[in-house]
Amino acid sequence: MPCTTILVGKCASYDGSTMIARNDDGGWSPKHLIVNLPEKQPKKYKSVIGHLTIELPENPMRYTSIPNVDVREEGLWPACGFNEAHVAMTATETITSNARVMGADPLVFYQKANGKKKEVPGGIGEEDIVALVLPYIRSAREGVIRLGALLEQYGTYECNGIAFNDENEVWWLETIGGHHWIARRVEDNEVVIMPNQFGLDRFDIDDAFGKQEKNLCSKDLREFVEKNHLNPEQDGSFNPRTCFGSHDDSDHIYNTPRAWFLGRYFLPKTYKWDGEDADFTPESDDIPWSFVPEKKVTPEDIKYALSSHYQGTPYDTFSASPLAKHYRPIAVANTDDLAILQIRGYMPDALKCVEWLSLGSNVYNVSLPLYGDTDTMPDFIAKGSVSVSTENYYWMSRLVGVLADAHFGKNLQPLERYQKTVSYKSRAILNTYDAKIGESGDPKLIREANEKLVQLLKEETQKFLDKVMHTACEGMRNRFHREDN
DSSP: OOOEEEEEOTTTBSSSOEEEEEEEOOSSOOBOOEEEOGGGSOSEEEOSSSOOEEEOOSSOOOEEEOOBSOOTTTOOOOOEEEBTTSOEEEEEEEOOOOHHHHHHSOOOOOBOOBTTBOOBOOOBOTTTHHHHHGGGOSSHHHHHHHHHHHHHHHOBSSOEEEEEEOSSOEEEEEEETTTEEEEEEOOTTOEEEEOSSOOOOOOOHHHHTTTOSSEEEOTTHHHHHHHTTOOOOTTOOOOHHHHHSOOOTTHHHHTHHHHHHHHHHHOTTTSOOSSTTOSOOTTOTTOOSEEOOSSOBOHHHHHHHTTOSOTTSTTOTTSOOTTTTSSOOSSOTTOOEEEEEEEOTTSOGGGSEEEEEEESOTTTOOOEEEEOSSSOOOHHHHSOOSSOOSSSHHHHHHHHHHHHHTTHHHHHHHHHHHHHHHHHHHHHHHHHHHHHHGGGOOHHHHHHHHHHHHHHHHHHHHHHHHHHHHHHHHTOTTOOOGGGO
16 A cells, blocks of 8 residues: 655654654545454454464454454454554555566465365465564564564565564564565664655665674575575665665656655755755655654654645645646545554653554644553544444544545635644643653553543544535535626
8 A cells, every 4th residue: 555654763753752653545444543452362363365364372462553444355454553562563664676576586466266276375464464463572673573474484465664663673674575574773863764665775784694783684685686686786785775676767756756855854954855956856766765854853743744745845736836746745635544653761651652643634634642551542533434424533534634625725724723723732631641640550541641632632623624614615616696697
């Protein structure tokens, strides 16, 4: 699925926390934020797309996720979450590859039984990965190792990037063909931007086959590259992006422009982003995967960046510029959810995990902080529905977006007021309960805080829905006044 990811090391964030975030651009699949309890987790996992059965380890942990409401057709698609060991992951960012890689290690697709030919299960994919990994890991590094082993054993039917974080480290893993993979620890002072392309542009392969301090990969990656002549670099250096990634014309419309906007946002003075002598343009293939941002990064920065429609540029989706809609924006109508998974290492255990939740199109929604170390979530975000309803946040957010989009200019000021109100009021609630809960870690207070936060969300979203509905009614084409004659 087309998504956009941002990763933040602990020294690059405003408060020393690690953060991983991803727009899940799944495409109109109703979502809900739930808590998966150990006693309700299966001992065997059965995938819908891959028709694969996998034995699961004993003693799974509790974890949050944002799965599809209707799991019958395509499966869980859990998206992301925290577990009770204060480890988070987000899966997956669909990435690109090239024919040399795919020919050397083909993807593992499900094959139906046909006559005498038996059914052949497919590999694992975005539908499965969070459920297969998150309940069983106690660090970000463990997440990489467990997922890597699963990929080597079962393979995958798609090209994906997956992020993990704990209170100290952030790791990024990318699949290579059907069974290979590569992973790197994000430097503590850096931010990573990922727009649906193979991202890693540097890798210490000697470390991966030595001390493994910051680099990990599949066991035979070095031989795989050499045997299949995957490295095109003239000087023999190893750049994973040129070895395993794509360099297609479509990338310059779909992928690289998003990296350009994110780089422009986080590094406005470091590089020149506009004009004929720009260091990077929207179609540059060499925009860095990671960098030290010019200022410390907040959850609000991430939400703004992942809500981008190229505002402030000639490519703004809502502008009258002839270049509007020339490039695929970061925020698109078919975004189902955005979660910013923040782990605050300086807080007591019960308060470390904050899940900043957005559902629906990011241009029109808000980012609500919720305590992740809990055994339940409020009904308004936890009880989803397949049919349109104002009883849950997913569909209320969808309604707001559809109505506001039709009259964007008229709704812009109420939209900004809605987003700012939820932002500062939710921060105030979070600060109040951080102090109130403190070292006690009282689960009742955590549930109470989440209820207050969700009640704020519900009330302010209803107010905004009232306003955009009124504007839409005023703009209906079948209105009639005598002066219309």
